[in-house]
Amino acid sequence: MSKNKIIARLQYITADGISNNDQIKMVKTVCDAGINWIQLRVKNLDENLWLELGEEVKKVTDSYKATLIINDNVNIAQEIDADGVHLGKTDTSPLEARKILGPNKIIGGTANESKDIYFLMESQVNYIGLGPYRFTTTKKELAPILKSEIISSLISIQSHIPIILIGGILPLDIQTIMQYGAYGVAVSSGINSVNDKERIIQLFQEQISKFIK
Secondary structure, three states: OOOOOOOOOEEEEOOOOOOHHHHHHHHHHHHHOOOOEEEEOOOOOOHHHHHHHHHHHHHHHHHHOOEEEEEOOHHHHHHHOOOEEEEOOOOOOHHHHHHHHOOOOEEEEEEOOHHHHHHHHHOOOOEEEEOOOOOOOOOOOOOOOOOHHHHHHHHOOOOOOOEEEEOOOOHHHHHHHHHOOOOEEEEOHHHHOOOOHHHHHHHHHHHHHOOOO
16 A cells, blocks of 8 residues: 555545635645545546545645545546545456556445455455445435445455545544444535534544544
């Protein structure tokens, strides 16, 4: 893997639908508050503007020695030499992404059901984003909410790939999520919608730390 070999237990996903300048400011803010894993999520943006944004965000993450993951776009990840890419179910396949990015980049994939888990295991991804845990407006085409017993069963399918829960997660959810056997969480609106980002990030980190041996 790349410079940050450990998959972060608290991952931050940027807000979509805001200006590039606001995206960059938000990344600086959360990095200042202790986040060390940024997934740059961009939808419906011109490729050149996306590339410009990625380059600017990478300057920020490099300065904080934070991991930068590009959502969906393998070409952007390659062009800016990001640490890796997160792929949705309809994006480039993880195996194809590995051919493009090489053996040392981080590749994550999205799962909503058991067949996704098996596919991602075979594709040898570095981590799996499992959800949605709860309804969220962050993603427009949301898969069905996963019930607790389904989450537990999906996590139990395998034990060697970190499972990251995603979807409307709040600090008060961490105990339940970690008891399912999840490795960590990815958060977007739970941070973006809060004024005191330093405090909410601290709460997430405090709750997660209780389950790290």
